Amino acid sequence: MSLPATASPTYPPGQHPDLPPPPGSAGVVGWLRANLFSSVFNTALTFVSVWLIYEFVTAAIDWFVLEAVWEAGSRVDCRKQGDGACWAVIATRVDQFVYGFYPADQRWRPVLTFVLLFPALAPVLFDRTPYRSQLLWFSLAYPALGAWLIHGGLGLPVVDTDAYGGFLLTMILGVTGIVASLPLGILLALGRQSQLLVVRVLCVTFIEVVRGVPLITLLFIASTMLNYFLPPGTNFDLLIRVLIMVTLFAAAYLAEAVRGGLQAISRGQYEAADSLGLSYWKKTWLITLPQALKIAIPGMVNVFIGLYKDSTLVVIIGLLDPLGVARAVLADAKWNGLSNETYLFIALFFFMSCFAMSRYSLWLEGRLSVGDR
Amino acid sequence: MATIEEDTERIRSAADSSRVMVEIQAMHKWFGTFHVLKDINLRVTAGERIVICGPSGSGKSTLIRCINRLEVHQQGSIVVDGIELTRDVKNIEQIRSEVGMVFQHFNLFPHLTVLENCTLGPMWVRKLPKDEAEDIALRYLERVQIPEQADKYPGQLSGGQQQRVAIARSLCMQPKIMLFDEPTSALDPEMIKEVLDTMLELAETGMTMLVVTHEMGFARRAADRVIFMDGGEIIEKNAPEPFFNNPQNDRTKLFLSQILSH
Ligand SMILES: Nc1ncnc2c1ncn2[C@@H]1O[C@H](COP(=O)(O)OP(=O)(O)O)[C@@H](O)[C@H]1O
Numbered sequence: 001m002s003l004p005a006t007a008s009p010t011y012p013p014g015q016h017p018d019l020p021p022p023p024g025s026a027g028v029v030g031w032l033r034a035n036l037f038s039s040v041f042n043t044a045l046t047f048v049s050v051w052l053i054y055e056f057v058t059a060a061i062d063w064f065v066l067e068a069v070w071e072a073g074s075r076v077d078c079r080k081q082g083d084g085a086c087w088a089v090i091a092t093r094v095d096q097f098v099y100g101f102y103p104a105d106q107r108w109r110p111v112l113t114f115v116l117l118f119p120a121l122a123p124v125l126f127d128r129t130p131y132r133s134q135l136l137w138f139s140l141a142y143p144a145l146g147a148w149l150i151h152g153g154l155g156l157p158v159v160d161t162d163a164y165g166g167f168l169l170t171m172i173l174g175v176t177g178i179v180a181s182l183p184l185g186i187l188l189a190l191g192r193q194s195q196l197l198v199v200r201v202l203c204v205t206f207i208e209v210v211r212g213v214p215l216i217t218l219l220f221i222a223s224t225m226l227n228y229f230l231p232p233g234t235n236f237d238l239l240i241r242v243l244i245m246v247t248l249f250a251a252a253y254l255a256e257a258v259r260g261g262l263q264a265i266s267r268g269q270y271e272a273a274d275s276l277g278l279s280y281w282k283k284t285w286l287i288t289l290p291q292a293l294k295i296a297i298p299g300m301v302n303v304f305i306g307l308y309k310d311s312t313l314v315v316i317i318g319l320l321d322p323l324g325v326a327r328a329v330l331a332d333a334k335w336n337g338l339s340n341e342t343y344l345f346i347a348l349f350f351f352m353s354c355f356a357m358s359r360y361s362l363w364l365e366g367r368l369s370v371g372d373r
Numbered sequence: 374m375a376t377i378e379e380d381t382e383r384i385r386s387a388a389d390s391s392r393v394m395v396e397i398q399a400m401h402k403w404f405g406t407f408h409v410l411k412d413i414n415l416r417v418t419a420g421e422r423i424v425i426c427g428p429s430g431s432g433k434s435t436l437i438r439c440i441n442r443l444e445v446h447q448q449g450s451i452v453v454d455g456i457e458l459t460r461d462v463k464n465i466e467q468i469r470s471e472v473g474m475v476f477q478h479f480n481l482f483p484h485l486t487v488l489e490n491c492t493l494g495p496m497w498v499r500k501l502p503k504d505e506a507e508d509i510a511l512r513y514l515e516r517v518q519i520p521e522q523a524d525k526y527p528g529q530l531s532g533g534q535q536q537r538v539a540i541a542r543s544l545c546m547q548p549k550i551m552l553f554d555e556p557t558s559a560l561d562p563e564m565i566k567e568v569l570d571t572m573l574e575l576a577e578t579g580m581t582m583l584v585v586t587h588e589m590g591f592a593r594r595a596a597d598r599v600i601f602m603d604g605g606e607i608i609e610k611n612a613p614e615p616f617f618n619n620p621q622n623d624r625t626k627l628f629l630s631q632i633l634s635h
């Protein structure tokens with residue numbers, strides 16, 4: 001937007017002082033003018049949008065909160081009480097949504113595992129965590145601790161994997177998948193760039209085969225065909241088979257994201273590292289990988305979010321993830337027809353987790369870009 | 374740990390002209406079918422400063438990159454400080470840790486601070502403890518006159534400062550030989566001098582140096598020998614005075630008239 005030229009005093013060469021910007025081009029007024037009211041069209045767009053948002057938000061508040069029913073015995077009961085959402089369906093089955101069929105008296109175990117997840121994640125995710133180096137030992141021990149708490153043995157009653165369900169199952173699949181696929185994906189990406197032909201061919205083949213197959217096919221293979229390949233008599237837990245497949249699937253995609261990062265690093269970086277006499281692994285660990293991972297963050301988080309949401313596919317091979325619970329709930333004659341409420345609730349859960357991951361990745365990008373030009 | 378003075382003394386006493394630091398014999402190199410280096414013979418003794426010049430594409434970079442095996446030669450031999458360059462990885466890493474290299478585009482590690490750039494080699498290759506590595510790094514940063522930038526990232530420095538950090542990073546490995554590949558070509562004119570001054574100072578300490586550059590002022594002041602390359606061959610080698618005042622080969626004359634005319 002051009003501003004009217006105002007007569008400004010002239011100064012002798014070399015004497016021009018720093019002047020404040022013209023009024024209305026900076027600050028709140030400047031921002032509003034530039035972003036919302038820069039032209040007739042933009043102004044109209046602003047008003048129409050405000051009106052649409054207002055209509056939508058008021059309607060949503062009505063349905064979600066003001067006219068919603070929180071306690072009822074059945075759908076019919078709900079409808080008698082109000083026209084909004086019937087959250088009673090969630091309230092009566094919330095335990096199943098969260099735990100699946102995990103025994104009620106043992107539920108403190110997944111809860112404790114979940115609570116401990118935060119101190120385990122904090123030192124990994126945030127470099128300024130107090131006592132970071134000590135806590136990292138805890139992070140390292142966490143996978144074993146979590147597996148023991150949830151599955152049991154060694155003094156705790158064993159809870160079989162087919163009892164796991166709901167958000168508990170989603171978390172198990174998501175967290176295990178992410179933690180296990182990261183190192184594997186990095187190794188695959190490095191292998192794809194290896195000087196050793198055999199390593200390179202193996203990695204490329206693996207990545208291309210896994211990427212060329214839908215996850216759902218891999219899950220079916222996990223649930224049925226894997227038995228043919230395993231020695232007879234081995235009874236390999238279905239959940240573990242699924243975890244392996246989900247991990248392999250994510251690792252293949254992750255490898256491609258990391259490869260993109262590795263390729264973005266200039267040859268000069270490799271040469272500078274070489275010329276110091278660093279060995280391949282030191283060069284990779286200290287120079288190329290940190291830079292590549294930083295570049296690859298958006299792509300990697302994309303893969304993680306995808307993996308997390310794709311974990312819902314296990315419903316098709318009969319695992320009781322939140323969608324499986326939803327199906328069971330909706331099949332109940334008392335509650336059928338309440339799919340809006342049920343699926344919105346699940347959507348909200350997924351949205352919150354994925355949004356957190358996405359925000360974290362933005363924060364990390366900002367944190368790591370210190371010193372960038 | 375040695376002080377700068379002791380270190381300088383170490384280099385000076387090692388600058389014994391009977392000690393051969395680099396010996397290249399009948400060396401050839403191809404890129405695919407392109408014969409880029411042809412029958413290179415060169416002996417560099419301890420403390421010698423060699424300037425290599427020649428037209429673009431004549432193989433100057435390739436030649437000095439062969440010395441720390443960033444490029445692999447196919448025929449002939451290269452012996453660096455008594456160790457022959459072969460396919461043996463341990464040999465290569467050993468030689469690289471004794472040979473510093475400064476690049477045209479600095480190639481500092483952008484994700485590490487200036488200090489971390491300098492301590493990386495001493496800590497991970499020489500396996501020195503962190504505080505010792507930092508002592509060394511600070512000393513060399515002082516020597517290239519930027520100790521106050523130690524905690525900044527390379528991206529926050531000017532080109533001239535980055536190149537001086539790159540020189541300090543190499544020196545922190547306390548190398549026996551320093552290779553420079555057009556260290557001032559990517560710099561704005563006003564920053565060339567600060568880098569050349571640093572290099573002149575280094576030359577005075579008796580460091581063995583091979584410098585690819587078109588800065589003829591530097592060659593006149595610091596070089597023991599100037600080498601002119603064209604088409605992958607060493608066309609002429611001579612001390613700076615006769616090289617500039619009385620070039621023998623027509624191609625050398627043409628090249629010198631082109632770069633000295635403006
Ligand atoms: N990696 C490479 N692959 C193929 N050709 C190369 C490669 N590097 C350099 N060359 C070619 O080798 C010749 C010499 O290159 P270089 O040593 O960089 O020359 P200078 O440094 O003298 O300008 C040039 O013609 C260049 O195109």
Ligand SMILES: [Mg+2]
Pocket residue numbers: 433434435555
């Ligand atoms: Mg060159």
